[in-house]
Amino acid sequence: MSATVTTLQRSTQTAPPLVVRNPFDQTQIGTVGQSTASDVEQIVERARTGFRASRSLSRFARHEVLERAARLLEERSERAARLIVREAGKTIRQARKEVRRATMTLSLSAEAARSTPGEMIAFDAFEGSENRRGWFTREPLGIILAITPYNDALNLVAHKIGPAIAAGNSVILKPSQLTPLTARFLVELLVDAGLPDEIVTIVHGDRDLARALVEVREVRMVSFTGGFATGEAIARVAGVKRLAMELGGNAPVIVFADADIDAAVEACVSGAFWAAGQNCVGTQRILIERSVYEAFRDRFATRTALLVAGDPAEESTDVGPMISPEAATRVEALVADAIAAGGRVLTGHRRAGSLYWPTVMEGVGRSSELWSDEAFAPVVVLAPFDTEDEAVEQANETEFALHTATFTADLARAMQVSERLECGGVMINDSSDYRIDSMPFGGAKYGSMGREGVRFAYEEMTQPKVVCVNA
Numbered sequence: 001m002s003a004t005v006t007t008l009q010r011s012t013q014t015a016p017p018l019v020v021r022n023p024f025d026q027t028q029i030g031t032v033g034q035s036t037a038s039d040v041e042q043i044v045e046r047a048r049t050g051f052r053a054s055r056s057l058s059r060f061a062r063h064e065v066l067e068r069a070a071r072l073l074e075e076r077s078e079r080a081a082r083l084i085v086r087e088a089g090k091t092i093r094q095a096r097k098e099v100r101r102a103t104m105t106l107s108l109s110a111e112a113a114r115s116t117p118g119e120m121i122a123f124d125a126f127e128g129s130e131n132r133r134g135w136f137t138r139e140p141l142g143i144i145l146a147i148t149p150y151n152d153a154l155n156l157v158a159h160k161i162g163p164a165i166a167a168g169n170s171v172i173l174k175p176s177q178l179t180p181l182t183a184r185f186l187v188e189l190l191v192d193a194g195l196p197d198e199i200v201t202i203v204h205g206d207r208d209l210a211r212a213l214v215e216v217r218e219v220r221m222v223s224f225t226g227g228f229a230t231g232e233a234i235a236r237v238a239g240v241k242r243l244a245m246e247l248g249g250n251a252p253v254i255v256f257a258d259a260d261i262d263a264a265v266e267a268c269v270s271g272a273f274w275a276a277g278q279n280c281v282g283t284q285r286i287l288i289e290r291s292v293y294e295a296f297r298d299r300f301a302t303r304t305a306l307l308v309a310g311d312p313a314e315e316s317t318d319v320g321p322m323i324s325p326e327a328a329t330r331v332e333a334l335v336a337d338a339i340a341a342g343g344r345v346l347t348g349h350r351r352a353g354s355l356y357w358p359t360v361m362e363g364v365g366r367s368s369e370l371w372s373d374e375a376f377a378p379v380v381v382l383a384p385f386d387t388e389d390e391a392v393e394q395a396n397e398t399e400f401a402l403h404t405a406t407f408t409a410d411l412a413r414a415m416q417v418s419e420r421l422e423c424g425g426v427m428i429n430d431s432s433d434y435r436i437d438s439m440p441f442g443g444a445k446y447g448s449m450g451r452e453g454v455r456f457a458y459e460e461m462t463q464p465k466v467v468c469v470n471a
Contacts, residue, residue, distance in 0.1 A: 023322065023354050049170075062168065063113040087179050089321040105159055108455075118135055153183065173187065173202045184202060250372065260429075276319050278322060278376050285383065286300070289391075290385065321353070325353050408428075
C-alpha cells in the first residue's frame with residue numbers, strides 16, 4: 001500500500017502507544033500512537049483544512065474516489081478479511097462477508113455523491129411567486145466526528161466516512177481502541193484511491209480525548225455507534241450540534257405456531273450467534289407460541305450445540321471469540337446470575353479465555369438483564385407465549401428497540417404484528433439481524449437517534465440550501 005495515514009505530531013503531554021491484541025490468543029498484532037486532549041486543537045485544525053479540501057472536490061471527483069476505493073477493497077478483500085479475523089475475532093467466513101458489505105457501502109456512497117444534489121422547488125405554485133424559479137441543494141455540514149465500535153470494524157467505519165465524504169464533509173475518525181488497525185486500513189485505502197490525506201483525520205485515545213472532541217464547537221455533527229451509557233454522556237456535553245447515534249438493541253423474535261419451524265430455527269441460530277453474538281440486531285429473545293414451544297426449543301438447542309467454537313482463522317469455525325477475555329467473563333457472570341434466579345441452560349455456558357460457547361436458556365425471568373438489556377454476547381433466551389397480545393407486549397418491553405422479527409405463514413397477521421411492534425425494523429420470516437446497506441437503519445425509544453444506511457446518513461450529514469430567482 002503506497003499511502004500512509006498521517007500521524008499527528010505529539011504534544012508535550014504524551015500517551016503511551018496503544019497495543020492491539022488478537023482476541024483469540026491475546027498475541028500482540030500491532031501498536032498505534034495515541035493522542036490526548038491537549039492535541040485537540042491540532043486535530044481540529046487539520047480537519048478544517050480537510051473540509052476546505054473536501055468541499056472543493058466536485059461531486060464527480062468524490063464519486064470517483066469512493067468508487068475506486070470500492071474496487072481497491074475488492075482487490076484487497078482477503079487481506080482485509082484476515083485483518084478483521086486477527087483484530088476483531090470474527091470467523092474468516094464472517095469477515096469475508098463484512099468486506100463484501102463494506103465494498104457495497106463504498107459503492108453506494110459513490111452513487112450518493114452524484115445522485116442526491118437536491119431538487120427543484122415549485123415556487124410558481126404559490127400566489128405571488130409566479131415569476132420565481134429555484135431549487136435547493138444539499139450542502140455539507142463541515143467537520144464530522146465519527147466514533148465507531150469494534151464489532152463491525154470495517155463496514156461501520158465505511159458507513160460513517162463514506163457518506164460524509166460523498167457529501168463534502170471532513171471527518172475526525174475515532175475508531176474503537178480494540179480495532180484501530182482495520183479502521184486505518186480503510187483510511188489508507190481511501191487515500192490510495194485519491195482522497196486528499198487531510199479529509200479524514202484518524203485519532204486514537206481514551207475517553208478524555210473523545211469528550212474533548214465532542215465538546216469542540218466547530219464539530220458540526222457527532223456520529224456514534226456504541227453503548228447507551230456512552231451515547232447519553234455524549235449528548236450531555238455535545239452542545240448545539242447534530243447527533244446521530246445507534247445505541248444497541250435487544251432483538252426479540254416471535255415464532256407463531258403456523259411458521260416453518262425448521263426455517264425459523266436456522267434463521268434464529270444465524271441471527272443469534274453471528275459474530276459471537278456481538279451484533280446490535282442479533283437475536284436475543286425468542287418468543288414461541290406454546291403449542292410449538294417444545295419442538296422449536298429442542299431443535300434450536302440441538303442445532304446450536306452443533307456450532308463449532310474456536311479459532312476464527314479456521315474455515316470450519318462457526319463462532320469465534322468475544323472481543324476480550326473480560327467480555328467473555330462478563331457474559332459468563334450474567335448467565336450465572338440468571339441461573340441463580342431460576343433460569344435453565346439448555347446448551348453452552350462454557351468459557352475458555354475469550355471464547356464463550358453459544359448458550360441457550362429458558363425460564364429466565366423478565367426482571368433479568370438478559371431479558372431487558374443488550375447482552376451483546378452469544379446468549380439466547382427462549383420463552384413461550386399464549387396469545388398474540390402477550391407476545392407483542394413482551395417483545396416491546398425493552399427500551400433498546402432496533403430490529404424485531406416474526407415468523408408466520410399468515411401475512412395478514414405478520415402485517416398486523418409489525419404495526420404494533422415498537423422498533424426500527426421488522427423482519428418477517430427472516431432473522432432479526434438481516435440488513436442491507438442501503439436501507440434506513442436505526443431504532444426506536446433509546447435504540448438510536450437518526451438513521452444510518454448510505455442515503456439516509458448522507459441526508460443526516462448535509463443541510464438544504466435554497467436558491468430562489470425572481471425573474
